[in-house]
Amino acid sequence: MFSFLRHLFVPHHTNNHRPKVLHHQSLFVLVIALCIISVSSTLVRRDYPAVLSITADISAQELLTLTNKEREKEGLTPLRLNDQLSTAATLKADHMFTKNYWAHIAPDGTTPWLFIRNSGYEYLYAGENLARGFTTAPEVVTAWIHSPSHKENMLSPNYNEVGFAIKTGELTGSDTVLVVEMFGTKYIAQEQQPTTLGQTFPTPAIPRVSFEASVNPFNDEQRGAPEIVASLENRPLIDSKSTTRNIALFIFILFIGVLIIDAIVIGRKQVTRIVAHNIDHIIFLTALLIAGILIGKGVIL
Amino acid sequence: MNSDFMKHIWYYCVSFVVASVCILLLFLVQGDKNMQIVIVLGLTLFYITWGLLHHAIHHNIPLKIVIEYVLIGSLGFILSLFLFNF
Numbered sequence: 001m002f003s004f005l006r007h008l009f010v011p012h013h014t015n016n017h018r019p020k021v022l023h024h025q026s027l028f029v030l031v032i033a034l035c036i037i038s039v040s041s042t043l044v045r046r047d048y049p050a051v052l053s054i055t056a057d058i059s060a061q062e063l064l065t066l067t068n069k070e071r072e073k074e075g076l077t078p079l080r081l082n083d084q085l086s087t088a089a090t091l092k093a094d095h096m097f098t099k100n101y102w103a104h105i106a107p108d109g110t111t112p113w114l115f116i117r118n119s120g121y122e123y124l125y126a127g128e129n130l131a132r133g134f135t136t137a138p139e140v141v142t143a144w145i146h147s148p149s150h151k152e153n154m155l156s157p158n159y160n161e162v163g164f165a166i167k168t169g170e171l172t173g174s175d176t177v178l179v180v181e182m183f184g185t186k187y188i189a190q191e192q193q194p195t196t197l198g199q200t201f202p203t204p205a206i207p208r209v210s211f212e213a214s215v216n217p218f219n220d221e222q223r224g225a226p227e228i229v230a231s232l233e234n235r236p237l238i239d240s241k242s243t244t245r246n247i248a249l250f251i252f253i254l255f256i257g258v259l260i261i262d263a264i265v266i267g268r269k270q271v272t273r274i275v276a277h278n279i280d281h282i283i284f285l286t287a288l289l290i291a292g293i294l295i296g297k298g299v300i301l
Numbered sequence: 302m303n304s305d306f307m308k309h310i311w312y313y314c315v316s317f318v319v320a321s322v323c324i325l326l327l328f329l330v331q332g333d334k335n336m337q338i339v340i341v342l343g344l345t346l347f348y349i350t351w352g353l354l355h356h357a358i359h360h361n362i363p364l365k366i367v368i369e370y371v372l373i374g375s376l377g378f379i380l381s382l383f384l385f386n387f
């Protein structure tokens with residue numbers, strides 16, 4: 001067993017002073033195997049989502065509870081879940097998937113406020129938080145609360161209602177779980193006479209948009225009966241996201257480790273070989289590994 | 302080992318700087334998977350080209366070396382597709 005592992009991972013005369021996993025044949029087989037796994041997992045994910053897909057367990061109720069816990073800490077009144085705002089959030093999520101964008105303002109200029117107005121919610125104040133790639137409600141709320149601009153929306157005394165949409169789909173090239181949170185306070189003409197409407201989302205300097213002048217982004221089907229997604233509980237047999245990620249992490253670390261061992265052992269033995277520079281490989285693979293670890297999680301906007 | 306490393310230090314420094322810039326760019330475009338693929342592909346092509354150029358200048362460049370860079374580059378790129386959940 002030991003000699004087999006040494007043959008695989010340590011330069012030795014049995015492997016011609018180059019770990020077997022770094023031989024061209026081994027690398028070629030591994031690259032082909034990974035290509036086959038990638039293609040087959042895409043097919044299985046498409047045809048058998050119950051077996052292989054993204055694991056997600058996010059509910060509007062849990063998002064609301066966690067948001068209100070944060071507001072409670074600041075002595076603020078809790079937000080109430082509003083169906084119209086949830087409808088607006090669902091329309092926004094559908095629009096993002098249909099038009100394939102990840103932004104507060106769509107490429108065609110559609111703002112979040114249009115979705116709120118089209119849901120029938122007349123607002124005095126409104127705001128929007130977005131998240132994608134997270135799989136649990138605490139992850140989403142924690143990410144928002146650690147971002148000053150998102151936190152400002154969550155803890156704003158201007159809002160007293162909120163709506164959520166949680167949907168899965170393909171967005172800008174990858175399967176993802178999208179969470180849209182719409183904040184609002186209803187405009188009541190008899191009680192309040194606002195001079196301006198407040199509209200905020202976590203990006204500075206938003207342009208004021210005339211709703212009447214905006215293009216209605218909804219088709220008839222969407223306008224008729226938008227589906228309100230209150231929760232998403234997806235528990236496939238195999239979680240595609242964490243499985244592929246863990247496989248990649250393991251192979252990256254294995255190869256970087258073997259390259260370092262190879263460089264050290266050969267450096268000590270002063271063996272002459274015709275091979276590429278290990279340090280080139282180590283820098284390249286380590287950069288990809290660090291980038292993957294840093295940005296592989298969910299993102300907020 | 303040390304003298305060999307010092308002999309090639311500038312090549313490694315350039316690789317390190319380019320790799321660091323790519324990590325930063327990947328961080329800046331997070332959420333846009335298509336752009337992330339372009340950046341990872343760019344880093345892979347740079348790694349192969351720079352490695353082969355490095356070899357061509359300081360040593361000879363047999364086919365074995367070319368294949369090694371292409372295979373490690375392909376491995377890194379495919380693993381990135383897995384790691385970034387493309």
